Amino acid sequence: MTRERERASPKRLLKVGKRECVVGFIQSRHLVGTEGRWIRWSEEQEGRVAAGGGRHKDGGDGWRCFVQLQTRSFHCFSDFCKSLALVGNFRTRPLFYTEIAMSMAPSSSNQSKSSSNLGGKVRIIARIRGFSDQELASDAAHSKSMISVFKSGDGVKLSFDDQLSSRKNDYDVDHCYQQNEDTALIFSNEIKPHISRVFNGENSTFIAFGARDGGKTYTIKGSEEKLGLGMLVMDEILKTVEGGKHTITVSIFEVFQDHVYDLLDPKNPEVQVLEDAHRKIMLKGLSKVPVKSLLEFQKLYLSDNSLNKPTKKITLELPRRSHKALMINILACDEGGSSKLVGKMNFIDLAGYENSRRNTFDGTNLNESTRINKSLNALLNVIHAINANESRVPYRESKLARALQDSFGGNSHISMLFCLNPLFCPDTIHTVTLASRLKNIKPLVTCSAAKKQTNSTASISGKKHTKPPLSANKLDSTTKQQTNSRLPLSAKKTNSVLKGRNLFSGTEEANGFKEKTPSMENNLPNIVKSDIPDNDSTVVPHAKEEKCSSVTVLSNSDSAHVASDIVPSSHEEDASVKTQNNLPHVNGDNIEKENNSLVANEGASPPISVKLKRLADNLKALSSTPLPVSRLQNANTQVCNSVDTMEPKTPVVTHKMDTSKCQSGSFSKRSSGLKQALVQNYLHFLNTASEDDLKGISGIKEKRASYILELREKSPEPFKSLDDLQELGLSAKQVKNMMKDVVRDLFS
Numbered sequence: 001m002t003r004e005r006e007r008a009s010p011k012r013l014l015k016v017g018k019r020e021c022v023v024g025f026i027q028s029r030h031l032v033g034t035e036g037r038w039i040r041w042s043e044e045q046e047g048r049v050a051a052g053g054g055r056h057k058d059g060g061d062g063w064r065c066f067v068q069l070q071t072r073s074f075h076c077f078s079d080f081c082k083s084l085a086l087v088g089n090f091r092t093r094p095l096f097y098t099e100i101a102m103s104m105a106p107s108s109s110n111q112s113k114s115s116s117n118l119g120g121k122v123r124i125i126a127r128i129r130g131f132s133d134q135e136l137a138s139d140a141a142h143s144k145s146m147i148s149v150f151k152s153g154d155g156v157k158l159s160f161d162d163q164l165s166s167r168k169n170d171y172d173v174d175h176c177y178q179q180n181e182d183t184a185l186i187f188s189n190e191i192k193p194h195i196s197r198v199f200n201g202e203n204s205t206f207i208a209f210g211a212r213d214g215g216k217t218y219t220i221k222g223s224e225e226k227l228g229l230g231m232l233v234m235d236e237i238l239k240t241v242e243g244g245k246h247t248i249t250v251s252i253f254e255v256f257q258d259h260v261y262d263l264l265d266p267k268n269p270e271v272q273v274l275e276d277a278h279r280k281i282m283l284k285g286l287s288k289v290p291v292k293s294l295l296e297f298q299k300l301y302l303s304d305n306s307l308n309k310p311t312k313k314i315t316l317e318l319p320r321r322s323h324k325a326l327m328i329n330i331l332a333c334d335e336g337g338s339s340k341l342v343g344k345m346n347f348i349d350l351a352g353y354e355n356s357r358r359n360t361f362d363g364t365n366l367n368e369s370t371r372i373n374k375s376l377n378a379l380l381n382v383i384h385a386i387n388a389n390e391s392r393v394p395y396r397e398s399k400l401a402r403a404l405q406d407s408f409g410g411n412s413h414i415s416m417l418f419c420l421n422p423l424f425c426p427d428t429i430h431t432v433t434l435a436s437r438l439k440n441i442k443p444l445v446t447c448s449a450a451k452k453q454t455n456s457t458a459s460i461s462g463k464k465h466t467k468p469p470l471s472a473n474k475l476d477s478t479t480k481q482q483t484n485s486r487l488p489l490s491a492k493k494t495n496s497v498l499k500g501r502n503l504f505s506g507t508e509e510a511n512g513f514k515e516k517t518p519s520m521e522n523n524l525p526n527i528v529k530s531d532i533p534d535n536d537s538t539v540v541p542h543a544k545e546e547k548c549s550s551v552t553v554l555s556n557s558d559s560a561h562v563a564s565d566i567v568p569s570s571h572e573e574d575a576s577v578k579t580q581n582n583l584p585h586v587n588g589d590n591i592e593k594e595n596n597s598l599v600a601n602e603g604a605s606p607p608i609s610v611k612l613k614r615l616a617d618n619l620k621a622l623s624s625t626p627l628p629v630s631r632l633q634n635a636n637t638q639v640c641n642s643v644d645t646m647e648p649k650t651p652v653v654t655h656k657m658d659t660s661k662c663q664s665g666s667f668s669k670r671s672s673g674l675k676q677a678l679v680q681n682y683l684h685f686l687n688t689a690s691e692d693d694l695k696g697i698s699g700i701k702e703k704r705a706s707y708i709l710e711l712r713e714k715s716p717e718p719f720k721s722l723d724d725l726q727e728l729g730l731s732a733k734q735v736k737n738m739m740k741d742v743v744r745d746l747f748s
């Protein structure tokens with residue numbers, strides 16, 4: 001312990017930029033091999049595993065791993081240790097680290113509110129664009145804005161007046177810039193604080209996402225009159241490099257239909273995205289133009305006469321709705337005259353999302369719109385995976401993400417700006433649902449213990465299922481409305497399973513991305529047709545990680561709710577099992593009430609009390625017959641028959657029973673039958689209960705309930721044995737405890 005104290009002493013307090021950085025020493029095999037990974041254990045707190053482990057110097061079974069923590073929170077270290085302790089097998093006492101944390105000076109928090117999330121991987125912000133000149137000239141600008149913004153905790157809530165569904169929908173984002181706030185403000189709050197970090201070797205990417213006409217280009221590229229973020233950042237960077245130690249180069253490219261084109265080299269626009277032997281991404285054929293003054297940059301970036309225009313050939317043949325990227329490379333020059341890349345800043349103006357089912361398109365535009373939406377979907381899958389700290393990020397599904405892979409990984413920061421049209425636009429609402437889902441992700445502590453648990457329980461009946469991300473419990477209201485309106489009543493209940501769908505990996509329809517593409521391939525322009533891979537960009541986010549809290553073993557008090565939630569709330573006395581003759585009595589009125597409440601939900605599973613009644617009847621059948629002890633003593637065959645009558649599911653015993661063991665044998669058989677019946681009923685309940693009923697069970701709750709519904713979609717009866725419950729992330733012990741509590745409650 002003494003040696004460990006020295007290693008983790010406050011001397012190891014480092015400064016990384018303005019942020020304090022604590023290096024702690026944690027002996028945990030769960031962190032071995034996770035070097036470079038970020039671990040976040042609360043909204044604001046995260047740490048980076050600075051070095052991997054290995055056998056402890058002094059031998060023994062200890063593994064060691066340095067964890068470098070970057071934080072502005074005084075108590076972060078102890079919180080981190082607590083979260084590790086939740087996972088178990090955490091070798092060193094968390095108290096030790098609490099002591100270290102307490103001995104450090106509290107860090108300053110002088111950063112602006114809007115950049116409070118700088119340590120976070122992905123910051124989700126929104127901008128409600130101002131009215132365009134055209135809109136100002138028309139009546140449109142005088143109509144009521146469909147978006148209201150409210151403060152909510154650390155972030156803000158956007159409320160949309162959905163004129164289609166006549167509903168108000170609320171979505172969370174980190175911050176929202178209003179119509180009267182200009183691009184310069186976004187620059188000083190969101191971009192400027194990152195510039196120094198890029199000079200210190202980090203990468204920063206700013207992505208503008210939104211429906212068409214949301215103001216993405218206005219924000220990123222701007223114009224000569226209204227400077228966009230690209231111009232503002234270059235101005236600031238050029239001021240910073242005035243000392244002469246750095247040089248700046250820029251690349252501008254677009255991703256059009258899964259092909260990357262260099263916008264600064266009209267002769268050879270196609271860029272190859274390759275990976276070198278060190279798995280570093282190379283953009284072969286992409287020009288990097290040195291920039292020394294703002295004027296030079298302006299010519300490249302803004303001027304219509306610049307090379308920053310699609311080549312003539314492409315302009316004539318293809319409609320240009322594409323993702324555009326500005327890449328600013330900062331290079332450090334050494335004395336020998338050679339330069340080395342220090343950091344990158346990327347500004348991405350994504351093509352606008354447009355629901356092609358709502359809008360009418362001709363074949364070419366439909367195809368184009370479909371491809372754009374697919375590529376947006378793929379990019380969001382990547383951002384989602386990064387934000388959720390998932391072990392697999394589906395870079396290969398998105399050409400743009402692949403081209404930017406170096407900037408996304410490691411010590412990088414991503415901001416997603418959702419550009420909103422203030423006028424009513426269903427596509428805008430759709431894009432915000434996506435923003436909100438990204439925002440709701442709570443990245444998890446990644447540890448092999450949790451992984452192991454998930455992996456070991458990853459199959460039901462030999463089938464492998466992918467768990468939905470824990471945050472994926474919101475359904476796009478627009479989609480829900482559309483889908484529901486086309487479904488018969490009976491199907492609507494089942495449709496609620498969509499709630500638990502993977503964030504960006506559910507059917508595209510659920511995400512509003514599904515596009516019908518009649519004769520799409522035939523309409524593809526020749527230039528790209530043969531090269532376009534026919535892959536579906538929808539990716540199931542890899543969800544190996546599991547939230548530590550979900551690993552927590554149910555306490556007795558928790559699990560006691562299982563039964564109490566199952567029995568009808570009124571007449572609890574009736575529902576409890578006191579004696580053989582007092583088996584659960586389910587109040588008929590209650591059943592009727594529950595059934596009435598489900599009338600609108602034809603096809604939904606029977607109410608919980610009906611299921612409980614079935615369970616009670618089974619138990620009654622088993623326990624109402626007096627124990628046949630005397631008969632057992634008289635005739636073995638008679639005993640076996642009586643057992644068979646009571647428990648038709650129990651295999652017939654054909655061998656001769658030893659009379660001396662008969663009594664206990666019969667009892668244990670009876671008990672096992674009872675157990676079987678109870679288990680079967682419980683499983684039947686899980687296989688058929690409605691989402692609301694499932695949510696009521698302690699240990700199941702909302703996320704597991706929606707996951708159960710999803711499993712049921714794949715297989716009508718996903719739970720065949722108690723082992724299958726482990727698919728829900730419950731350990732065998734937790735399942736056993738749940739069952740014990742059910743029984744205990746029945747007989748209490």
Ligand SMILES: Nc1ncnc2c1ncn2[C@@H]1O[C@H](COP(=O)(O)OP(=O)(O)OP(=O)(O)O)[C@@H](O)[C@H]1O
Binds near residue numbers: 129213219419
């Ligand atoms: N903040 C703003 N203030 C005033 N006008 C704006 C603002 N943002 C955008 N506009 C105007 O709104 C219109 C659409 O903006 P812009 O072209 O940037 O949208 P976009 O999201 O890039 O569209 P697309 O998806 O089609 O590329 C333009 O006329 C632009 O001048």
